[in-house]
Amino acid sequence: MIADFFFVLFAVMAIGGATAMVFARNPLASLLYLVMAFFALSGIFVLLDAHFIAAVNLIVYAGAILVLFLFVIMLLNLGRTEKSDLRGPLYRIIGIVVAGAFFGLLLVMLRGGHATSMAGGMGQATIDAMLESQGAVGIVAEPMFRSYLVPFEITSLLLLVAIVGAIVLARRKAP
């Protein structure tokens, strides 16, 4: 009952925040709406017993990446009211088609019963038992550092390459 209430609350916040982010004219307002959407998403993750994902979602997106966006907006002083990005009928048509296709995909997944199988077919009881025995972090850490260690390390190598690349680009003198 309470869980249902909070799900509706967070869902409305998430959808409202995401929509407002697209339609806001001011870039900074867009950013704040996005923070709100992430917050609401974290709330939904908590309702799904995915506490670790909820916390990491906030740390990585709201706490780090969006702060970086904030820096860029402030330093380039883009915070003025700009024209909407939805320019011209062509962009609108493309946008509607893509959004419609995505929505259709979600509908098909929901009606085909794929939504439940995405959780690996685990019931609530299994998830509760795993939470109790391994803790919210352990559930994520076990497969990540045992079964999928090599893919995990390769991903971190990829990030390292990206960091080195960014530094090389930043240090290169203009011709």
Place this chain on the structure above:
Amino acid sequence: MEAVTGTAFVVATILKTIVFFIILLLGVALSTYMERKVAGFMQDRSGPNRVGPLGLLQVMADGLKFILKEEVTPGTAHKKFFILAPALALFPATVLFGVIPLGSPLPTPWGRVDMIVADVPVGFLYVLAIASLAVYGVVMAGWSSNSKYSFLGGLRGSAQMISYEIGLAMSLVPVLMLAGNVEMPVLVSMQQSFAAGPATYGMWFILPLMLSGFFFIVSGLAETNRVPFDLPEAEAEIVGGYHTEYSSMKFGMFFLGEYFHLITTGALISVFFLGGWDIPFWQGDNIRVLADGTVIGDPTWWKTLLTLVAFTMKTTFFVVFFMFIRWTIPRFRYDQLMDLGWKVFIPALMAYIMLTAIAIFALDAAGVPVGLRFSAALFGLNFVLMLIFLFALDRGRLVMGATARTRAVPGVTAATASEGD
């Protein structure tokens, strides 16, 4: 004893939220008064002593003044964000307090009530997640004021908070390695000792992880934006920093936010390194709730009261400690601040995390069981590391002293020696 469920749980949570929030507000009010008393003590004067007995009502007078002052919004400010910023600055420090265990569980006729508002399974990560949002208030205030001083203050503040957040998070990695869990109540009970149940370290983490505690205290101080880390509001260079344009209660909210942050930082240090609500040298207060709901120890109402007092004392100690630092140490230069964060703390912490991991692995391999001997071994290692680190940080300034250096090198006067630094 079973934890409260159903309606009793909802009522208990609402009551806890209200009571703890009122206590926190009172603490904030008292710490603004205490700050001025400590300043008076350090500068050999009386501090506020006119309003009420011992000047205690000064807090009320200040609050009233904040509300009654004229409120000015600059004409060029971005109005919506300008009003939103003080709320964003106040929010993280207050919300953080919800996951801090404040005392031992309280037995009631309806079941056991844990002295923590929200026992989230990822307690420690929640702290990091919310602490990383603190930067929004500062940045938003600096930018929306649309004045260059505010903007500079906002930029400084955000750069500083982002840098020291890394130190803050990394300094807690050894604590997590030792505790093996991220839940705040478990972190507290791992620092106590029990006759039965799972093995614990029986020692406050400040001893076996001394260096970690040092890094956390300094980074926490930097996160509160207080002297010597108050570059975002350095009045000699950028007027008032990010809150230059704020007046009346809007400024008051930044002011209160700073003290909220101070108390929360003190409370976090207590939980992570000083055993939380644990009373030292007494085993009676050691109560632990296991994951399956069994309670080790014997919770009573007077133990809850005593542990609450113990926790308040630990937090107050750090609040006063930070106040003493504020009135003792001058402000950093900005490049020194950044160097300390990026070139000293982060590399040192990386090395320290590696060393701690190796030490824990070696102790495990040597078959030392988790307990007093385990933590004593780590304490020995940390003591040596701490000495090495402080000596390296000192670079022969305080330990040897400038005069001794001048004497050691013939022909070098004190003036030329300090030039060479």
